[in-house]
Amino acid sequence: MSRTLARRKRAETRFRFAGRAAIALALFALVWIVGSVLITGTGALTHHRVAVSTATTVDVALVSENDLLAQRRVSPQGGQFDVLATARLDQYLKGRNVALSEVERLTVARWRDEGRISRGFNTTLFTRPDSRDAERAGLKTALIGSVFMLALAAALALPLGIATAVYLDSFAPRAGWGGRITRVLEVNINNLAAVPSIVFGLLGLAVFINLVGLARSIALVGGLVLALRMFPTVVIASRAALESVPRRITDGALCLGASPVQVVFGTKLPLAGPGILTGSILGLAQALGETAPLLLIGMIAFMTEAPASLADPTTSLPVQVFLWSDGADSAWSERTAAAIIVLLGLLLLINGAATALRARLDRRR
Numbered sequence: 001m002s003r004t005l006a007r008r009k010r011a012e013t014r015f016r017f018a019g020r021a022a023i024a025l026a027l028f029a030l031v032w033i034v035g036s037v038l039i040t041g042t043g044a045l046t047h048h049r050v051a052v053s054t055a056t057t058v059d060v061a062l063v064s065e066n067d068l069l070a071q072r073r074v075s076p077q078g079g080q081f082d083v084l085a086t087a088r089l090d091q092y093l094k095g096r097n098v099a100l101s102e103v104e105r106l107t108v109a110r111w112r113d114e115g116r117i118s119r120g121f122n123t124t125l126f127t128r129p130d131s132r133d134a135e136r137a138g139l140k141t142a143l144i145g146s147v148f149m150l151a152l153a154a155a156l157a158l159p160l161g162i163a164t165a166v167y168l169d170s171f172a173p174r175a176g177w178g179g180r181i182t183r184v185l186e187v188n189i190n191n192l193a194a195v196p197s198i199v200f201g202l203l204g205l206a207v208f209i210n211l212v213g214l215a216r217s218i219a220l221v222g223g224l225v226l227a228l229r230m231f232p233t234v235v236i237a238s239r240a241a242l243e244s245v246p247r248r249i250t251d252g253a254l255c256l257g258a259s260p261v262q263v264v265f266g267t268k269l270p271l272a273g274p275g276i277l278t279g280s281i282l283g284l285a286q287a288l289g290e291t292a293p294l295l296l297i298g299m300i301a302f303m304t305e306a307p308a309s310l311a312d313p314t315t316s317l318p319v320q321v322f323l324w325s326d327g328a329d330s331a332w333s334e335r336t337a338a339a340i341i342v343l344l345g346l347l348l349l350i351n352g353a354a355t356a357l358r359a360r361l362d363r364r365r
Helices: 002-045 065-074 087-093 102-113 140-171 176-194 197-211 219-243 247-255 260-271 273-288 292-296 317-324 330-364
Strands: 046-053 080-084 117-121
Touching: 002 046, 002 330, 046 087, 065 080, 087 102, 087 330, 102 117, 140 176, 140 219, 140 260, 140 273, 140 317, 140 330, 176 219, 197 219, 197 292, 219 273, 219 292, 247 260, 260 273, 273 330, 292 317, 317 330
Parallel strands: none
Antiparallel strands: 046 080, 046 117
16 A cells, blocks of 8 residues: 555656646746747837938938928928938847948948937837838737727627527527527537638638628728637637526526526526626637638738728738738838737737626626
8 A cells, every 4th residue: 555655646746747847838938939029029119210401311221211201291491300210220220230331330320429310119100000111110000900890890799699608508499309409509609619710711701702792801891700700709608607607596596486588687697797708808809819811801901091990991910910020121020029019918908808897797796
């Protein structure tokens, strides 16, 4: 018996060591990934500007030509204003390995001595749409497009998904042909949750664009596709929350004379509210991070204007990350990491709101 106990203790020690090692490895990978993104992306939050005069001839290889022309149109009578430094100059001033000619280095040194170079918060990253020039590329289109699509997806998938879960849990028939149909529906919903997201993109392309005739790249189609992607997740999570309500509570309500509808909507649904909310937030977070289905419906197009309605073409934050990741120089790498930081920030905001709402519902319960 002593030998058996010793073997059990050794096995338990090995199991604990393996579990702790797995947790440590996961934490190390998380810290390494998030840390590398933060280190790279924080550089894009600031950008250098150069003070120039309307009467001065400036090398467009060092300052943004489009920004310079826009400032001169605003102030045609002359004066001094700040223009964006080009991505090459900005990366050079940040200490990156950027090759400048001898004349350009002398010009930059003279500008530094004259105090014409300044560094500040990069508002362009949030106030301008995408651009071919890294220094002028922003997330405005992607941010507004993501909000439009996510709002539409939530408005469609959440009520339909929760209603489906309530029906399957409390009202769907369990015997005869009705029971068989119910089981078929349950199996298909579970299978939909495991289907690769790109399949939903193909479905959206075939139905909403080719069959219905909606335009490609618009926020309406993107929201519909994301709603399809969210639906099975919301149904499964809501059903699990409803099934977690103790049977004695519902049986007690029935014994007191409540009807089945009153039991569901007056007792069971409020008690399952925190779990349903958690599942809904998981579905929203999943939809916010989707890229593959949006690529198939044209969200990969280059957008230079922010959408004003659901009928306007747009893109999303994950797709913007995908597009910027093709950039070869360090300026695009900075902006890619910055877009990832913004995306993670939105996810944290959504999860934080869900946690606060769930805590409030738990207190009420």
